[in-house]
Amino acid sequence: MLEIADIHAGYGQMTVLRGIDMQIGAGEVVALLGSNGVGKTTLNNVVCGFIRPTAGEVRWKGQRLTGLPPREIVALGIAQVPEGRRIFPNLSVAENLELGAFRRAGARKRQNFDRICAIFPRLSERLDQVAGTLSGGEQQMLAIGRGMMSEPELLILDEPSLGLSPLLVEEMFALIGRINAEGVAVLLVEQNVMQSLTVAERAYVLEQGRIAMEGPAADLLADPKLRQAYLGL
The missing domain is CATH 3.40.50.300 (P-loop containing nucleotide triphosphate hydrolases)
Structure with missing residues (x-):
């Protein structure tokens, strides 16, 4: 590919x-x-x-x-989740996720939004929270979720x-396996x-x-x- x-x-x-x-x-x-x-x-x-x-x-x-x-x-x-997360710290969690669909999969933004919230239940509890106030692990989840909003094949x-x-490292690698299991x-x-x-x-x-x-x-x-x-x- x-x-x-x-x-x-x-x-x-x-x-x-x-x-x-x-x-x-x-x-x-x-x-x-x-x-x-x-x-x-x-x-x-x-x-x-x-x-x-x-x-x-x-x-x-x-x-x-x-x-x-x-x-x-x-x-x-192709979507990249860069080193250091590079989220938009002054925007909400929901706004960060929505920006992930800006160039691709915009027509399915709602479905993908719900899918990301199911994968990352902690994010679904913090949708209105300013992203810069999340913990490091939550910011990494947000960065990955934003990348997934574009329905990448890679x-x-x-x-x-x-x-x-x-503990979060273990969780992160388990999440990678889950993302891959979706194809x-x-x-x-x-x-x-x-x-x-x-x-x-x-x-x-x-x-x-x-x-x-x-x-x-x-x-x-x-x-x-x-x-x-x-x-x-």
Whole structure:
């Protein structure tokens, strides 16, 4: 469904990504793992049209995405929940959710709104609350709910467990499984290697702007090199 072919990208004279190749199939959960600063968010932003690559291309169902503006990429069925949540803190929970349907699925906004409230009952209790006053975990739920309002076929989650308590991290990964069970493909971009490989089907490990390892999640979890580098085992 998503094909990333030989992507090179960066900022000014600084190259961050050096020949990235990835694929995501319909309904898959694919993890993109790596330490801070290796280029995970840069790759997300290339896919979503915020950064234009210097070489290579991104294709969605065979259509070339490279060069399209972000609003058109959202309309095609790709939504990103960015690192740091990026909610609108001065708007209500309900208003944040409604903005998720601005470019796609607007005709089904009411149905999707009710669906998100069923997935996130805590949000349904706080619809009139100013979003900036929510807890960190609730803000992450709101950011994911806003992304889901556009009925994405691919949901990109950038560090969804960042800053959450261990209990909320468990809840967040269970939620990812629930979203995927509804047929939504997920690109899970994380530093939390163990949890990510538990929920994902396949994974890529990014190091210094290149894919260092890839394969079925269970195989990577058992790989001695990965266990030593990322799990200290």
